[in-house]
Amino acid sequence: MAVHRVLTRAGWTGAGIAALVIGGGVRNWIRNVRTATPAIGSMSLLLLLTGTLALAWLSVSEVLHTAASEASVVHLYLRSGASDEDVDALIHRLQADPRVAAVTYVSSAEALRDARRRPGLAQLIDDSATNPFPASLDVEAVTLADVGRIASSVAAQPVLDPAGPTSYDAGAYQSMKRFVQVAGAIAAAVVLGIAAVAAVIAGNAMRAAVLARQDEVAIMRLLGASGWLVWAPFLVEGWITGEVAGALGAGTLLALFAAARNASTQLFTALLPGVDWATCAFCAAGLVVLGGLLGAAASVAGLWGVRE
Amino acid sequence: MTSRPAIELDRVAFSYGKTAALRDVSLVLQPGELAYLVGPSGAGKTTLLKLAHGQLRPASGSVVVCGVRVHRARRRAIRTLRRRVSVVFEDYRLVSRLTALENVVYALRIADLSLPPGAARRCAAAALASVGLGGRLGAYPRELSGGQRQRVALARALASRPRALLADEPVANLDRGVATRVLGLLEHVADEGTAVLIATVHSGLARRPGRILHLREGTIDDQSPDALPWLSIVS
Numbered sequence: 001m002a003v004h005r006v007l008t009r010a011g012w013t014g015a016g017i018a019a020l021v022i023g024g025g026v027r028n029w030i031r032n033v034r035t036a037t038p039a040i041g042s043m044s045l046l047l048l049l050t051g052t053l054a055l056a057w058l059s060v061s062e063v064l065h066t067a068a069s070e071a072s073v074v075h076l077y078l079r080s081g082a083s084d085e086d087v088d089a090l091i092h093r094l095q096a097d098p099r100v101a102a103v104t105y106v107s108s109a110e111a112l113r114d115a116r117r118r119p120g121l122a123q124l125i126d127d128s129a130t131n132p133f134p135a136s137l138d139v140e141a142v143t144l145a146d147v148g149r150i151a152s153s154v155a156a157q158p159v160l161d162p163a164g165p166t167s168y169d170a171g172a173y174q175s176m177k178r179f180v181q182v183a184g185a186i187a188a189a190v191v192l193g194i195a196a197v198a199a200v201i202a203g204n205a206m207r208a209a210v211l212a213r214q215d216e217v218a219i220m221r222l223l224g225a226s227g228w229l230v231w232a233p234f235l236v237e238g239w240i241t242g243e244v245a246g247a248l249g250a251g252t253l254l255a256l257f258a259a260a261r262n263a264s265t266q267l268f269t270a271l272l273p274g275v276d277w278a279t280c281a282f283c284a285a286g287l288v289v290l291g292g293l294l295g296a297a298a299s300v301a302g303l304w305g306v307r308e
Numbered sequence: 309m310t311s312r313p314a315i316e317l318d319r320v321a322f323s324y325g326k327t328a329a330l331r332d333v334s335l336v337l338q339p340g341e342l343a344y345l346v347g348p349s350g351a352g353k354t355t356l357l358k359l360a361h362g363q364l365r366p367a368s369g370s371v372v373v374c375g376v377r378v379h380r381a382r383r384r385a386i387r388t389l390r391r392r393v394s395v396v397f398e399d400y401r402l403v404s405r406l407t408a409l410e411n412v413v414y415a416l417r418i419a420d421l422s423l424p425p426g427a428a429r430r431c432a433a434a435a436l437a438s439v440g441l442g443g444r445l446g447a448y449p450r451e452l453s454g455g456q457r458q459r460v461a462l463a464r465a466l467a468s469r470p471r472a473l474l475a476d477e478p479v480a481n482l483d484r485g486v487a488t489r490v491l492g493l494l495e496h497v498a499d500e501g502t503a504v505l506i507a508t509v510h511s512g513l514a515r516r517p518g519r520i521l522h523l524r525e526g527t528i529d530d531q532s533p534d535a536l537p538w539l540s541i542v543s
Contacts, residue, residue, distance in 0.1 A: 009422045010422075012421075012422045012423065012424050013421045013422040015424075015425070016417050016420075016421040016422060016423065016425075017421055019417070019425065020417060020418070020421075031405065215401075215404075216403050216404075216405070218401075219401045219402075219403055220418065221390075222361075222363070222390065222395065222397075222401060223390060223391075223414075223415050223418045223419070224387045224388070224389070224390030224391035224418060224419065225387070225418045226387060227383075229418065
């Protein structure tokens, strides 16, 4: 019986706290939604930018990963009409080279089939009357450093296409890596800058909300409310602001992704290679969670100076 | 065995800057006792109530209310004190965004977080009915007259059945009939064991049950109702 009484009392206490803290926070937020609008705007912009950069980062990571795995393979494009004997001779020569791990012949038809798998290319190929892809030898080097040497050793072979004998592009991989590092640093700086602005705006909105309700806070204190009971509703209010901003940012991100997918088809180019709907939805969910945390943090920052 | 005083001030002094508000004030109020703290404006009545409620700390002397040593209490103890001691503020101190009923419920739930919502609402409604506002439960403070707001504040103070009740001018804005009813209610609360201290300049409270404490220029100089010839009679 005593246990039941204690549990019942604990239940009512929890309900009472929830009503005062969560209920109070929700009611206050609805009442002060105008004050929170600038904060919602700046936070949703920040979150959208963060989500977009996250998707771009995932995409670039995927490209880099693919580039890294393909970097040790050089394609030798065969001249149109090259004889089988000449091709075999080149294959034997390459297989004899200790720097070469493997040589694979890829016919023009196989190259066409591979190209069809790339986003946006299928329709372009269909529009073409002939197969634009030459046959090639895919040469896998033992080490990445050997790729350039192998390519230059065979580039002048008459069996190869004189206009573009190999796929080797010195420094392309390194350039891409450098670009990603610089772009990442710039993006991080931009996100941090906007985060600071968003935090200041959201914090000020919260400070304004507290100052506008100074009388109410004073009454609560005079009635004997604990500090956390006074401030927790403001925290809930900030959290809701962040959640709304997160939901707006997430919705916009999903809409932009849908537009990018559509544009990919139109432009025959994968705008975000390696990113699918599941990845985008995961990022969007992350924005909603991040929004809540950001809103709560902005609340704490805003309340800091006015607590006493 | 004597019970511990509900309110006990011993040689209390307080100043606002260089202006002395209270000097060497001593006062003992037992549970169930009702006292009128009367005196002209600026005599220090509100200061004394604020000291008893932990809103101010005395420059010297001791203030013990409901077992809490207010003069040296930490914040937590002050919060506990405020849940045991209700105040009717002179400026009502109602939350403007809440209705009359919600204001009382709000205070009840702060005082006791484990109070079920239904019980809190019933208790609040009963308190408002007892001050004659049973028909204005859903009215916001801005929709009420000064006297009605004062009664909401009184209902809020009464609802939690406090151990001590401090009232600053609780009938200042009420007409004669309502004032009489409110004072009767406060006397009833005292009869049930609550120590009630009423500060007033009102000249219509004498000859009612209870002690009269005359506060003048920061000191209680007499505790006899007969020494207050400027008070008229309300009954």
